[in-house]
Amino acid sequence: MTKIKSLFISLVLTLGVSTAIAGSHGSTLDLVKERGKLMCGSNTGLAGFGAPNDAGVWEGIDVDVCRAVAAAVLGDASKVEYVPTTSKVRFTVLQSGEIDMLSRNTTWTLSRDVDLGLEFVGVNYYDGQGFMVNKSLGVSSAMDLDGASVCIQVGTTTEMNLADFFKANGMSYESVPVETNSEADAAYLAGRCDIYTTDASGLYASRAGYPDPSAHVVLPEIISKEPLGPAVRHGDSEWADIVRWSLNAMIIGEELGINSGNVEEMKGSKNPEVLRLLGVDAGYGAMLGLSDDWAANILTQVGNYSESFEKHIGPNTPINIQRGLNALYKDGGILYAPPFR
């Protein structure tokens, strides 16, 4: 986080508090239903997470959360208006009520959750700072990196994390400061540094564009916590519940083996949780103020978490990210949704 950013956030904070209080108008759910479409704050373009494709249709795993909420509330995943937001304006755009929810690789932190008048409703991608090296160096662990030169974006939290990590492990490094991701790519490829460090998802996305992606390896050590997730405004818990459970429905869908292809078939399942999720056992949608087939709509139109992950950032895409932390808890990851009952 740059200095400017924190300055800006404190500025927003002073102004935002007054709005958060004033912002307790009618419920967001009614507003969305009345409008007939969901206003969703998206990225201005981040590979695999949210970007318009050649046909102008937004795609990505962050975008899929917006689509899931639209499917749950309006019954149609395509009824979303995307409002591209930059990292600098994203929170005020949400606070001012221009968008109903924000889903753009935003790290859930205490100050954002508490101070900025936001409410993070879950995590749709567990990110963390990682290291990328050229395979020819023969390095397999970050512990072997003593004395290496590191391409690092100046003035960011990654810079501080890096210093902490090397200090804690009694190692030294030489920093090669760069300004932007693309500059880092160029410096790293030109061999001006041995290692390139930033959020792991960013490393994978960069690597995908390299002339020979297989020559580079992202090391297994992740040295910081960057849980990315959708956020809504403080003060409308019903709406927060809907967004939270829309995301959870995708995760539970994967747990129960329900995907976009077998929803109808699964409605005949004997598993009571499946029947509750798909609305065969009525009543759960009404608790959220939605129709009973809300989760079935999400799973038919958007798919479960695994489908979304595999389609946009998984090993078969150019980004090529392994599930890792983002695997279900029973598959060795930490993705875990509360029970649907």
Add this chain to the structure above:
Amino acid sequence: MSIVTQNFSRNKYFNWAVKNLFSSWVNTIMTIIAVIFVYEIGSFFLNWSIFSADFKTNFEGEIITDRTLCSKNIVPGEYGACWAIIYARWDQFMYGLYPVEETWRVNLTYALLPFAIIGILFDKLPFRKLFIYFTFIFPFIAYFLLYGGPGLSTVGTNKWGGLLVTLFLGVTGIGLAFPLSILLALGRRSKMPIIKSLCVVFIEFIRGVPLITLLFTANVMLPLFLPDGVNPDNLLRALVAVTLFQSAYMAEAIRGGLQAIPKGHIEAAEALGLTYWQTTRKIILPQALKIAIPPIVNTCIGLFKDTSLVLIIGLFDLLGIGRAALADMTWTKLYYEVYVFISLVFFIFCFGMSRYSLYLEKKLKTDNS
């Protein structure tokens, strides 16, 4: 040296070259270095951008639908640019995310735009009056076509993008700022203290603040102060910021022109019994604006390029849409192609403006200036 010159005096190009390029050994060396430099850069660029580049298809004749099919990604080091990204994203570069079936509306607006501005650009045009009338109704036609109205479906400005947003901000910003800046410049030279101080404060405040700050203020602060549910359009907010910014700068350019006019002209006009507005309209402004043409065009070109700053508030202008294209996994890392294309588009417009200003200066040239 003189013998050489005489022998070849028939050839004036040769003479010119000898005089300007090879007059001393230092110049000769410089010339040779410059020629080699230009040749190397030029041949590299032409080779990269045209001769060994992919347009629609790669070297195997396949149609390129994603970056992996680019020749340069199949055989690294052998081929140049992969322009397929521009082909594939052409609509987005031109219209942003405007609905495909409605893009004829944008095309029609683009086609009408020259007719709307030609009347103000050239005074010896046949039927100029009609063109001028059209200029005044064009904004309403453009609004109706682009945004929608009776008979046309509404296309929200969040769907606008690419060249459309760049031109919209540039043309509308300059168009609105021009009259405003004349008033500001006159106000700043006014003898009425309140008007004068208002204009001074406005101009100095806006000029003292970077455009980015104004854009942020318009984008972020404005909605916080307005009641809930009142959300002025994102693009409109940017337009307001751009217009205010441009009017302050242009006002100073025009004030420069105003100050260059000899006091005698004003006194003569007063002696003839002309009112303030008559003097201003018929004597002061025509001269002042003529003098101010170069700085006015300068600020216009500056503004046109500055419109790309709106990408930091999340608007997809030409640059923003290019970056979004790069973020698509299908096309990622084709940086050079996208940025070269965007530069070319900006260059065409800015160069056009600059040539027009030269033409205008020549046409209006009189001996006293």
